[in-house]
Amino acid sequence: MPKVKRSRKPPPDGWELIEPTLDELDQKMREAETEPHEGKRKVESLWPIFRLHHQRSRYIFDLFYKRKAISRELYDYCIKEGYADKNLIAKWKKQGYENLCCLRCIQTRDTNFGTNCICRVPKSKLEVDSGVYSLRMQRMFWLKIKREATAGSPRLQSRAARSIRL
Numbered sequence: 173m174p175k176v177k178r179s180r181k182p183p184p185d186g187w188e189l190i191e192p193t194l195d196e197l198d199q200k201m202r203e204a205e206t207e208p209h210e211g212k213r214k215v216e217s218l219w220p221i222f223r224l225h226h227q228r229s230r231y232i233f234d235l236f237y238k239r240k241a242i243s244r245e246l247y248d249y250c251i252k253e254g255y256a257d258k259n260l261i262a263k264w265k266k267q268g269y270e271n272l273c274c275l276r277c278i279q280t281r282d283t284n285f286g287t288n289c290i291c292r293v294p295k296s297k298l299e300v301d302s303g304v305y306s307l308r309m310q311r312m313f314w315l316k317i318k319r320e321a322t323a324g325s326p327r328l329q330s331r332a333a334r335s336i337r338l
Contacts, residue, residue, distance in 0.1 A: 179253070184245040190235065194255055197228045222274045225257065232256040233264055 183191075201224045209217035232255060236247040251258045263269040263278070276282055277289035 184243065184249050186242050186246045187249070190232075190242065190246075190250075193231060194228065194250075197224055197231070200224055201228075222276075226260070226273055229256040229260050230264075233261050237265070 201221065204220035204224055207217075207220065232242075232247065232250050235242045236244075250256050251261075257275075260272065260275055263272050263275070269278075271291075272278065273289075273291050277291050280286045280288065283289075
């Protein structure tokens, strides 16, 4: 359960099906919040928190809009109680924002030149070693490095080792 005291209204039917997953994500969130951040850049220490926030909201979004596994009442309850981010879900419903990793990616005031996050750039126009990462790009980068490292090339393995030290 989130840390904030919630309403006294009992949860709707179906809550017992999604509660274990939400509790597990909440536990991971608490671990990410208490994780030491020495040696990391300021933004890197927030990545696990944003990733778990995205994962929890995406879980509820998929259950309601994709799989149709939960009721509207349960969906509204999850939004009201803070288990999912309603603004992020609203963006996911719009065309072009289906894979948005967080709302910071579209806030231009957080960047030096009033631009969007790197995850908003089409994959075909990205440079592999640009040195700029977002939550989604970080995961894609690590998967690509892992695939290249397993290919057996010594050059690629050393590149993977360098990237792990970032």
